[in-house]
Amino acid sequence: MKVYNFAAGPATLPATVIRQIQNELPSVAGSGMSILEISHRSELFDNIINDAKQDLVDLMNIPDNYHVLFFQGGGTGQFAAAPMNLATKYHKIALLDSGHWANRAGDEAENLGFDVDVIASGKNDKYEKLPHLSQQLPANIYDYLHITTNNTIEGTTYHQIKTQGTTPIVGDMSSNFLAEKYNVNDFGLIFAGAQKNLGPAGVTVAIVRDDLVHHVDHIPSILDYDLFIKKNSMFNTPPVFAIYAAGLVLKWLKDQGGIEGIQAVNEKKAALLYDFLDQSKMFTNYVNKPDSSLTNVPFKTNDPDLDKKAIQEAKDAGLMNLKGHRSVGGLRASLYNAMPIEGVHALVDFLHKFEKENQEVLGNVQR
Numbered sequence: 598m599k600v601y602n603f604a605a606g607p608a609t610l611p612a613t614v615i616r617q618i619q620n621e622l623p624s625v626a627g628s629g630m631s632i633l634e635i636s637h638r639s640e641l642f643d644n645i646i647n648d649a650k651q652d653l654v655d656l657m658n659i660p661d662n663y664h665v666l667f668f669q670g671g672g673t674g675q676f677a678a679a680p681m682n683l684a685t686k687y688h689k690i691a692l693l694d695s696g697h698w699a700n701r702a703g704d705e706a707e708n709l710g711f712d713v714d715v716i717a718s719g720k721n722d723k724y725e726k727l728p729h730l731s732q733q734l735p736a737n738i739y740d741y742l743h744i745t746t747n748n749t750i751e752g753t754t755y756h757q758i759k760t761q762g763t764t765p766i767v768g769d770m771s772s773n774f775l776a777e778k779y780n781v782n783d784f785g786l787i788f789a790g791a792q793k794n795l796g797p798a799g800v801t802v803a804i805v806r807d808d809l810v811h812h813v814d815h816i817p818s819i820l821d822y823d824l825f826i827k828k829n830s831m832f833n834t835p836p837v838f839a840i841y842a843a844g845l846v847l848k849w850l851k852d853q854g855g856i857e858g859i860q861a862v863n864e865k866k867a868a869l870l871y872d873f874l875d876q877s878k879m880f881t882n883y884v885n886k887p888d889s890s891l892t893n894v895p896f897k898t899n900d901p902d903l904d905k906k907a908i909q910e911a912k913d914a915g916l917m918n919l920k921g922h923r924s925v926g927g928l929r930a931s932l933y934n935a936m937p938i939e940g941v942h943a944l945v946d947f948l949h950k951f952e953k954e955n956q957e958v959l960g961n962v963q964r
């Protein structure tokens with residue numbers, strides 16, 4: 598049975614990359630050594646990490662005044678790293694409260710002693726609609742504005758970024774990194790855990806503008822941007838395998854026509870599913886249309902038992918990990934870069950069939 602993995606992360610990887618890893622596992626780059634056993638202080642790994650950096654620069658058009666860094670600690674590590682490194686002047690952060698992960702970022706910053714102002718919130722709209730600033734942020738108050746570009750759980754995306762004068766924007770791009778085009782210049786810092794669009798879990802990318810980085814006293818070395826710039830992300834042992842695998846995914850992405858190429862495919866994939874949901878009498882996607890995510894599509898019936906049945910039967914049909922996040926329930930299909938369009942066709946076919954077979958239940962469901 599063909600299996601498609603709709604998990605929100607760690608998530609599906611390109612089949613060709615998995616095969617390449619399998620082939621190269623005993624001997625990376627003809628070295629006679631596995632990537633699992635080589636030193637990060639080797640010339641071999643220097644080439645791997647530098648290639649990955651350059652490929653990211655090429656794919657995202659990253660200007661010269663930005664640094665590309667590889668950390669451990671995930672997006673959650675960056676919730677701490679961002680304020681510790683960047684909120685050094687006002688110790689105050691503005692936050693767009695667009696859902697769960699924005700809140701987690703705000704909580705972490707507050708926990709570390711920074712002031713966090715929620716400038717706009719989607720809470721009253723149940724996070725089904727994105728909050729926006731009604732006017733530009735005043736200058737010289739906030740060290741930065743935190744935005745979650747894609748809300749993994751709620752299925753909403755800031756497709757456009759409104760720059761804020763001199764206040765830098767920090768973008769948590771964890772769940773739509775490399776899936777749609779953004780202008781790096783609009784951000785002071787972009788960060789993303791790899792495990793959705795870039796590779797296996799274990800490495801986190803941070804792309805930071807040079808003028809925002811300074812030496813800061815009393816912060817943990819493993820989250821110190823200034824130190825990681827000086828040490829080419831190798832102050833300590835980096836996640837060697839995860840960086841290698843991410844490097845392969847970046848080369849694969851170049852072969853797909855880069856971000857523009859993959860975005861066009863992502864738009865097709867998402868349209869297939871949204872079009873089905875729009876006409877379905879059983880399943881609905883409840884997100885404000887212009888805010889709809891390309892990468893995470895939540896949907897549900899109005900009956901949690903029917904949702905459960907759909908998730909189970911989908912699993913039996915090889916469509917894995919469609920359970921929505923516990924905070925919103927229902928189903929969620931994550932359609933990251935590596936999900937082939939055939940997977941979305943298979944999902945839509947399944948949902949059609951499920952809806953037909955469960956007509957009698959539908960009669961009892963209030964919409």
Ligand SMILES: Cc1ncc(COP(=O)(O)O)c(C=O)c1O
Pocket residue numbers: 606670671672673674698745747748749750769770771772790
């Ligand atoms: C938007 C967003 N930010 C941050 C995180 C946390 O990332 P991590 O698990 O890598 O710490 C996630 C995880 O799913 C996420 O979706």
